[in-house]
Amino acid sequence: MAPVVTSVSPAQGNPAGGTPVTINGSGFIGATVVRFGPNLATNVVVVSDTQITARTPPGSGTVKxxxxxxxxxxxxxxFFTYTTVAAPVLTALSPTSGPxxxxxxxxxxxxxLTGATQVLFGAAPATILTNTATQIT
Known part of the structure; x- marks a missing residue:
């Protein structure tokens, strides 16, 4: 049976490509190619039979x-939609220090801030608990 794709996250990214995505589904063991429309994804890693990580190629519009x-x-x-998204702007951090x-x-x-996929404190990634257009916890 052919692989089954059930979702891609995030479902939108920069037309220049390079957006890190997670593809969910089944039957991924042995997968050799991931495409966004006609274009080949890069940095494809088959994480498990149900998950692949990759980076989007350059593209435009909405592609399968x-x-x-x-x-x-x-x-x-x-589908994945190539769209120009305004860059996040940070205005406050509370508390401003911690252990x-x-x-x-x-x-x-x-x-x-909507759709943020990663928060770094220096090089250390944080766990995103909540995420809205104006606030991340």
Whole structure:
């Protein structure tokens, strides 16, 4: 049976490509090709039978995401939209300091925060608890 694609997250990204995405579905073991429309994704990693990570190629408009493996190519209608998204703007951080070992809750305030996929404190990634257009916890 051909791979099955059920979702891609995020479902939109920059037309220049390079957006890190997670593709969910099944039958991914042995997958060799991920396409966004006719274009090949880069940095494709088959994480498990149900998950692939990749980076989008350059593109435009709304395109179908497909996965090809030894048993065929997915046929589901899962789409990715290339769109220019305004960059996030951070205006406040509360609290402004915390323990070096981490673990405390921080509220980040700003604009264009919807869809944020990563928050870094220096090089250390944080866990996003909540996310709105103006606030990330």
């Amino acid at each position: 995401v497909t996965v090809t493996g030894p048993t065929g190519t997915s046929t589901q209608n899962v 070096t070992g981490g673990g405390n809750t921080v509220t980040i305030t700003g604009t264009n």
